[in-house]
Amino acid sequence: MKGSIINDKRCSSMQLSAEEMARYSRHLLMPEVTPDGQRRLKAARVLCIGAGGLGSPATLYLAAAGVGTIGIVDFDDVDLSNLQRQILHGTKDIGRSKLESARDRLHDINPEIEIELHKSRFSSENGSQLVSQYDMVVDGSDNFPTRYLSNDVCVFEHKPNVYGSVFRFEGQTTVFAPHLGGPCYRCLFPEPPPPDSVPNCAQAGVLGVLPGIIGLLQAIETIKLVVGIGEPLVGRLLHFDALKMKFRELTLRRDSQCPVCGENPTIFSPIDYEQFCGARDEEAVPAISARELKQKMDGRERFQLIDVREPFECEIARIDGAKLIPLGEIAERVDELQREWPIVVHCHSGRRSAAVVRLLLQRGFANVHNLEGGIDAWSDQIDPSVPKY
Numbered sequence: 451m452k453g454s455i456i457n458d459k460r461c462s463s464m465q466l467s468a469e470e471m472a473r474y475s476r477h478l479l480m481p482e483v484t485p486d487g488q489r490r491l492k493a494a495r496v497l498c499i500g501a502g503g504l505g506s507p508a509t510l511y512l513a514a515a516g517v518g519t520i521g522i523v524d525f526d527d528v529d530l531s532n533l534q535r536q537i538l539h540g541t542k543d544i545g546r547s548k549l550e551s552a553r554d555r556l557h558d559i560n561p562e563i564e565i566e567l568h569k570s571r572f573s574s575e576n577g578s579q580l581v582s583q584y585d586m587v588v589d590g591s592d593n594f595p596t597r598y599l600s601n602d603v604c605v606f607e608h609k610p611n612v613y614g615s616v617f618r619f620e621g622q623t624t625v626f627a628p629h630l631g632g633p634c635y636r637c638l639f640p641e642p643p644p645p646d647s648v649p650n651c652a653q654a655g656v657l658g659v660l661p662g663i664i665g666l667l668q669a670i671e672t673i674k675l676v677v678g679i680g681e682p683l684v685g686r687l688l689h690f691d692a693l694k695m696k697f698r699e700l701t702l703r704r705d706s707q708c709p710v711c712g713e714n715p716t717i718f719s720p721i722d723y724e725q726f727c728g729a730r731d732e733e734a735v736p737a738i739s740a741r742e743l744k745q746k747m748d749g750r751e752r753f754q755l756i757d758v759r760e761p762f763e764c765e766i767a768r769i770d771g772a773k774l775i776p777l778g779e780i781a782e783r784v785d786e787l788q789r790e791w792p793i794v795v796h797c798h799s800g801r802r803s804a805a806v807v808r809l810l811l812q813r814g815f816a817n818v819h820n821l822e823g824g825i826d827a828w829s830d831q832i833d834p835s836v837p838k839y
């Protein structure tokens with residue numbers, strides 16, 4: 451770690467009272483923290499998006515650890531179905547605003563810190579203004595528009611974005627921070643999945659403990675960045691599978707073509723993320739199903755299968771025989787395709803590959819088909835040993 455995200459001047463302007471010395475004594479004893487690190491924590495301003503499953507454990511521990519100012523942005527009220535995992539809130543809080551419930555609980559743990567409440571949706575209108583007031587963001591959101599918004603605003607404002615997501619028994623976390631040398635969310639996922647293709651926790655369920663694990667990892671990464679110790683999860687994605695009880699690490703790379711953090715960015719301010727994530731391209735392209743693809747393979751037909759995902763996705767799951775040409779390279783590598791053969795293009799869910807099919811048709815390819823539902827459909831219908839992600 452190159453250093454704390456809190457500069458020395460702000461650190462030295464903080465004093466620790468005798469009571470705070472006692473409260474944080476287990477931190478102060480560690481040579482990696484010391485009163486210097488604790489003062490940086492006290493000076494730090496951390497914005498948590500959402501006071502739900504991830505925000506609960508993250509803010510509870512950040513408050514206990516002495517992060518001086520915790521901002522929370524949320525608009526929801528506490529519901530009975532939240533309590534299985536959102537441990538900031540109690541049964542007595544049902545019907546209250548999550549923000550007020552969170553403030554009371556966090557101040558009970560640590561009355562020394564400031565809690566700033568932002569009762570609204572985190573949006574394109576308020577995102578930059580909110581993030582600019584803080585040193586970093588803990589993204590505890592559970593939907594794609596908010597993730598892209600949080601990512602883009604943090605890139606624009608040069609603030610680390612500690613990402614976390616959970617799904618049933620699996621979760622993942624990383625730190626998006628192009629200004630610290632890592633990729634951003636868009637480098638990994640240039641396009642959102644088709645609407646309704648990825649269910650959220652409300653639709654698919656989640657093991658209540660799981661956001662506890664991921665939210666705590668987000669809290670640890672936050673503390674490391676503030677104190678300036680260890681190796682942050684910049685450029686690395688940590689994936690956790692609770693059923694297998696396994697952690698896996700994937701190396702992430704920056705995309706030089708990324709529209710927000712690449713060499714020639716094209717997006718400089720928040721866009722309409724609902725539209726970005728919700729807009730379906732109505733123009734249909736020729737498509738085949740996973741079953742039809744399997745028949746082609748079994749029948750030993752001559753054709754070329756092109757995978758237009760990113761290399762790290764290929765590490766997670768692949769269809770045997772597919773040639774990898776990431777979406778961003780396809781236009782310049784079109785000569786590697788066999789013009790005389792039929793071509794099938796696939797990606798994760800069928801969206802990026804549809805764009806490539808359209809491009810190839812424009813370039814004069816006659817026989818090009820999109821694999822409907824992408825490798826996900828292949829995993830569902832043909833080969834369940836291909837991991838879904």
Ligand SMILES: [Zn+2]
Nearest residue numbers: 634637708711
């Ligand atoms: Zn990027």
